[in-house]
Amino acid sequence: MVSFNPQQLARATLLSVALLQPLAQAANITEDSFFYGQSPPVYPSPPMPGSASWATAYAKAVALVSQMTLEEKANITVGYTPLTGCSGETGSVPRLNWPGLCLSDAGNGLRATDFVNGWPSGIHVGAAWNKNLAYQRGLHMGGEFKTKGVHVALGPVVGPLGRVAESGRNWEGISNDPYLCGALAAETVQGIQGAGVTTSVKHYIGNEQETNRNPDGDVASVSSNIDDKTLHELYLWPFADAVHAGAGSIMCSYNRLNNSYSCQNSKLLNGILKTELGFEGFVVSDWGAQHTGLDSALAGLDVVMPDSTYWGVNGGNLTIAVNNGSLASARVTDMATRLVASWYQMGQDIDFPEGGIGMPINYYTPHKPVYARDPSSQSVLLDGALEGHVLVKNVNNALPLKSPKLLSVFGYDAVAPQKFDVGGPTDIIAPWTFGAESLSYTPFISSEPAPQIAINGTIISGGGSGANAPAYISAPIDALKEQAYLDGTSLFWDFYDNDPIIDTSSDACLVFINAFATEGNDRLGLHDDYSDALIQNVAANCSNTIVTIHNAGIRLVEQWIDHPNITAVIFAHLPGQDSGRALVQLLYGVQSFSGKLPYTVAKNESDYTNAGKPSLPEGDYQLFPQEDFSEGVYIDYRDFDAKNITPRYEFGFGLTYTTFSYSDLTIEKLAGASTSYLPPAAETIIEGGIASLWDVIAQVTATITNTGSVDAAEIAQLYVGIPGGPVKQLRGFSKVDIPVGANVTVEFDLQRRDLSEWSVTDQSWVLQSGSYPIYVGASSRDLPLVGSLSI
CATH class of the missing domain: 3.20.20.300 (Glycoside hydrolase, family 3, N-terminal domain)
Known part of the structure; x- marks a missing residue:
C-alpha cells in the first residue's frame, strides 16, 4: 500500500x-527448518x-x-x-x-x-x-x-x-x-x-x-x-x-x-x-x-x-x-x-557544526570551503595503505628491490587517472567519473577489453555509494618515478599495449592490473583473460616479473602463478589515496609487508559456494527469487577444510621479508569462570547479547620469534575446533612488531561466546562438555602449535 x-x-x-499464533509455539521448536525460508513474527517492538x-x-x-x-x-x-x-x-x-x-x-x-x-x-x-x-x-x-x-x-x-x-x-x-x-x-x-x-x-x-x-x-x-x-x-x-x-x-x-x-x-x-x-x-x-x-x-x-x-x-x-x-x-x-x-x-547537542556545512548539492555552486583534512591523519592514511598489502609470492628474494638500473613498468593500473569529469562520463578516455548527485569516485568501465577491470587508471576503491572523492591519488608510476630519481634508476613504461616490447636489460618488470567491483552489479568473473594475457606476455620475455593486483575482492591467479619468470605477486587491495606511495615503500623494503588475506584464494571458481556466483530467478520462483544458504556456516576456509580442497592461498596467509617461529603454547581455563551449559535464564541483556557471553573463560599464550634478518610484524592467529562444527574457526588474532632475533609473547582471551554454538531448541548460546582443539600459527593452514581446552 x-x-x-x-x-x-x-x-x-x-x-x-x-x-x-506460531510464535506461541516457539518454545517447542525442535528443528531449524522452522526458520528456514520463513520468518516468524515477533511483536511488539x-x-x-x-x-x-x-x-x-x-x-x-x-x-x-x-x-x-x-x-x-x-x-x-x-x-x-x-x-x-x-x-x-x-x-x-x-x-x-x-x-x-x-x-x-x-x-x-x-x-x-x-x-x-x-x-x-x-x-x-x-x-x-x-x-x-x-x-x-x-x-x-x-x-x-x-x-x-x-x-x-x-x-x-x-x-x-x-x-x-x-x-x-x-x-x-x-x-x-x-x-x-x-x-x-x-x-x-x-x-x-x-x-x-x-x-x-x-x-x-x-x-x-x-x-x-x-x-x-x-x-x-x-x-x-x-x-x-x-x-x-x-x-x-x-x-x-x-x-x-x-x-x-x-x-x-x-x-x-x-x-x-x-x-x-x-x-x-x-x-x-x-x-x-x-x-x-x-x-x-x-x-x-x-x-x-x-x-x-x-x-x-x-x-x-x-x-x-x-x-x-x-x-x-x-x-x-x-x-x-x-x-x-x-x-x-x-x-x-x-x-x-x-x-x-555522541555529544552532538554541544558545539556540533551546522549539518552538511561546506557540502553543496551542486558541486559547482560557489560555496565556503570547509577543510576537513586533519594533518595528523597523514600517518594513519599511509599506515593503513601499507598494512593492507599482501605479499603471496616472493621467489629467491625478488623483493625488496635494491637500486635497480632499469625498471620496466606495464599495465593499465600503473598510471594515475587522466581526467576528472563532473556530471557523468562524457569521454571514453576518462578513467574516473563523478556522478553529479553523489560525487562518488567510480572508474569508467567499458565492455572492452574486459568488463571486470577499470581499464583507464589505477583503482584505490570500488564504485558506488561506498566510494568518495580523494584529495589526490598517488599512483604506482608516480611513486616509482620519485624512487627512480633517488636511486638513479632508468624507467621504461608502456601502460596500454597488451603485448609490450620488453627491454632485456630490465632488472625487473612490474605489471599492474586490477579487479574492479561496484555497488549495483555483481562481478562477471574472478579473473579476466585480458589481464592474464598481459602478465603472460611480459613474463614470457622478462625473467623477473613482479605482479601487483589492485583487487576489489577475490582474484584468481591460476593462469600464470606458476610461471617460472613470475617471481613475486602482491594483492594490493584498495589502499586509498596513498596507494602508490605505500606500495613503493614495500617494494623497496623501506617497510616490510605485514598484511594477510582476509579471504581464501581458490584455484578454481568451482571451489567456492555456488561457484562464487549470485543466484538468479528461476523455475517456480522467477517472480520471487530464492537463494537457499544450504551450505550453512561452511563458506570460505570452513568449506575448503570440510571438503579437503587445497586452495592456492589460504585464509590468513601472507609473506613478509623475514621468517618467524612459534613455540611455548599454553592453554588455561580461568578459575571461577562459568562453563555451565546455559547462561542463567534471568541474566542481564547488554549491548550485544547476554552479559556472560562476553566473559573471558580461558586464556591462550604463545611465543613468536623473528628468525630472519628483517624487523617485521607478524599476525598470530588462534583457531578453535568447536565440537560438531567446522574443523576450525578463527577466534583470536594479534599483530605484533618483532625485531630480528627477538621474541614476543602473544595472548588471546577466549570468551564464552567464542566457544559456544547456537542451540535452536534452547534459543540460546550453549557450551558443550568435552575437548576443544586449539590451534595457533601463521595462517588457517599453517598452525604449528596444537593443544586442547577441556570444558
Missing part, C-alpha cells in the same frame, strides 16, 4: 494478530532499553521527546530531500531547537564533498588485521564527517560477508570471516563514534549479492533463506560485535530474509536486534528499502530514507495510524527517542 487508510490498517492489524552506557542520553532524549507533539515525533522519522550534499536528512523540530540529522556515505570516507581524504576500503582494513589501526582510521575519518556537520556515517559494512565471491560490494566489507570482520568493525565503530559521529552499521542482514537486491517490476528482491543456527553463528556475529561496541544505528538491507523484506522483518528487528542483542540505537532503512507502512513500523523500523510514501510527508500516515488505533503512540515515541538519544549519546 502507498498510504494508510482505515480498512487497510484494520486488515494489517488482524493479519499481525493471526501471524502471532521493544522500547529502547536505556541501559547504563546510554542512561544519560536516554534520559535527555525522553525529556526532549516528551515535549514533542505526535506530529513532531512522526516528522523526524522520515527523510527529506537534502538541502545540502548529505545523503539524507531527517525532519527537525525547530521550536525545541532539535536540528534533525544529516546522514552521509560512506564507510570508506565522506562522500559528495571536497577537502576530505580517500581512505583505505573495508577489504584493505581486513587485510591489515590491525585492531588499533582500524580504530585510528575510524577516529580520523569520523573527524572529517564531524567537521562537515554529518551526524551519521553510513558504515562500516559487515554485510555482505563474502558468501558470494563475485558480489559487487565485498570490497566494502572487511572479511569473509565473521570473527575478523566483527573485531575490526567494533574498533571502527568505537573510532568513528569517538569522534562524535554515529555509525550506521550495514547491511542487516543476508545482503550477499547485488543481483536482484531490489524489486524490479514484478520481480521481488532476492530472499536470502538462512537457518537460525547459520544466521547466528555466521552472518549475525559481526553485527553483534558492532552493537556491543555501542553502534548508534543499524541499516536494514534491500533483500528479503526468509521471504520477509529486511526492513519489515519483525523477527530480525524486534526479535533479534532489539531484544536478543539489546540494541539501543535506531534502525534506518537503506535508501528506498521500505516496502510497507504499518508493517514496517510494527516490525521495528525507526527511520526511513530518503523519504517515505508509506509513512507519508512529515510522517502524516503514522499520525493517522495512531489516531485510529492501528499503531500504539508508544511505538512512534520510541522511534523518536531512539533517534534523539543517538544525538545526545
Whole structure:
C-alpha cells in the first residue's frame, strides 16, 4: 500500500494478530527448518532499553521527546530531500531547537564533498588485521564527517560477508570471516563514534549479492533463506560485535530474509536486534528499502530514507495510524527517542557544526570551503595503505628491490587517472567519473577489453555509494618515478599495449592490473583473460616479473602463478589515496609487508559456494527469487577444510621479508569462570547479547620469534575446533612488531561466546562438555602449535 487508510490498517492489524499464533509455539521448536525460508513474527517492538552506557542520553532524549507533539515525533522519522550534499536528512523540530540529522556515505570516507581524504576500503582494513589501526582510521575519518556537520556515517559494512565471491560490494566489507570482520568493525565503530559521529552499521542482514537486491517490476528482491543456527553463528556475529561496541544505528538491507523484506522483518528487528542483542540505537532503512507502512513500523523500523510514501510527508500516515488505533503512540515515541538519544549519546547537542556545512548539492555552486583534512591523519592514511598489502609470492628474494638500473613498468593500473569529469562520463578516455548527485569516485568501465577491470587508471576503491572523492591519488608510476630519481634508476613504461616490447636489460618488470567491483552489479568473473594475457606476455620475455593486483575482492591467479619468470605477486587491495606511495615503500623494503588475506584464494571458481556466483530467478520462483544458504556456516576456509580442497592461498596467509617461529603454547581455563551449559535464564541483556557471553573463560599464550634478518610484524592467529562444527574457526588474532632475533609473547582471551554454538531448541548460546582443539600459527593452514581446552 502507498498510504494508510482505515480498512487497510484494520486488515494489517488482524493479519499481525493471526501471524502471532506460531510464535506461541516457539518454545517447542525442535528443528531449524522452522526458520528456514520463513520468518516468524515477533511483536511488539521493544522500547529502547536505556541501559547504563546510554542512561544519560536516554534520559535527555525522553525529556526532549516528551515535549514533542505526535506530529513532531512522526516528522523526524522520515527523510527529506537534502538541502545540502548529505545523503539524507531527517525532519527537525525547530521550536525545541532539535536540528534533525544529516546522514552521509560512506564507510570508506565522506562522500559528495571536497577537502576530505580517500581512505583505505573495508577489504584493505581486513587485510591489515590491525585492531588499533582500524580504530585510528575510524577516529580520523569520523573527524572529517564531524567537521562537515554529518551526524551519521553510513558504515562500516559487515554485510555482505563474502558468501558470494563475485558480489559487487565485498570490497566494502572487511572479511569473509565473521570473527575478523566483527573485531575490526567494533574498533571502527568505537573510532568513528569517538569522534562524535554515529555509525550506521550495514547491511542487516543476508545482503550477499547485488543481483536482484531490489524489486524490479514484478520481480521481488532476492530472499536470502538462512537457518537460525547459520544466521547466528555466521552472518549475525559481526553485527553483534558492532552493537556491543555501542553502534548508534543499524541499516536494514534491500533483500528479503526468509521471504520477509529486511526492513519489515519483525523477527530480525524486534526479535533479534532489539531484544536478543539489546540494541539501543535506531534502525534506518537503506535508501528506498521500505516496502510497507504499518508493517514496517510494527516490525521495528525507526527511520526511513530518503523519504517515505508509506509513512507519508512529515510522517502524516503514522499520525493517522495512531489516531485510529492501528499503531500504539508508544511505538512512534520510541522511534523518536531512539533517534534523539543517538544525538545526545555522541555529544552532538554541544558545539556540533551546522549539518552538511561546506557540502553543496551542486558541486559547482560557489560555496565556503570547509577543510576537513586533519594533518595528523597523514600517518594513519599511509599506515593503513601499507598494512593492507599482501605479499603471496616472493621467489629467491625478488623483493625488496635494491637500486635497480632499469625498471620496466606495464599495465593499465600503473598510471594515475587522466581526467576528472563532473556530471557523468562524457569521454571514453576518462578513467574516473563523478556522478553529479553523489560525487562518488567510480572508474569508467567499458565492455572492452574486459568488463571486470577499470581499464583507464589505477583503482584505490570500488564504485558506488561506498566510494568518495580523494584529495589526490598517488599512483604506482608516480611513486616509482620519485624512487627512480633517488636511486638513479632508468624507467621504461608502456601502460596500454597488451603485448609490450620488453627491454632485456630490465632488472625487473612490474605489471599492474586490477579487479574492479561496484555497488549495483555483481562481478562477471574472478579473473579476466585480458589481464592474464598481459602478465603472460611480459613474463614470457622478462625473467623477473613482479605482479601487483589492485583487487576489489577475490582474484584468481591460476593462469600464470606458476610461471617460472613470475617471481613475486602482491594483492594490493584498495589502499586509498596513498596507494602508490605505500606500495613503493614495500617494494623497496623501506617497510616490510605485514598484511594477510582476509579471504581464501581458490584455484578454481568451482571451489567456492555456488561457484562464487549470485543466484538468479528461476523455475517456480522467477517472480520471487530464492537463494537457499544450504551450505550453512561452511563458506570460505570452513568449506575448503570440510571438503579437503587445497586452495592456492589460504585464509590468513601472507609473506613478509623475514621468517618467524612459534613455540611455548599454553592453554588455561580461568578459575571461577562459568562453563555451565546455559547462561542463567534471568541474566542481564547488554549491548550485544547476554552479559556472560562476553566473559573471558580461558586464556591462550604463545611465543613468536623473528628468525630472519628483517624487523617485521607478524599476525598470530588462534583457531578453535568447536565440537560438531567446522574443523576450525578463527577466534583470536594479534599483530605484533618483532625485531630480528627477538621474541614476543602473544595472548588471546577466549570468551564464552567464542566457544559456544547456537542451540535452536534452547534459543540460546550453549557450551558443550568435552575437548576443544586449539590451534595457533601463521595462517588457517599453517598452525604449528596444537593443544586442547577441556570444558
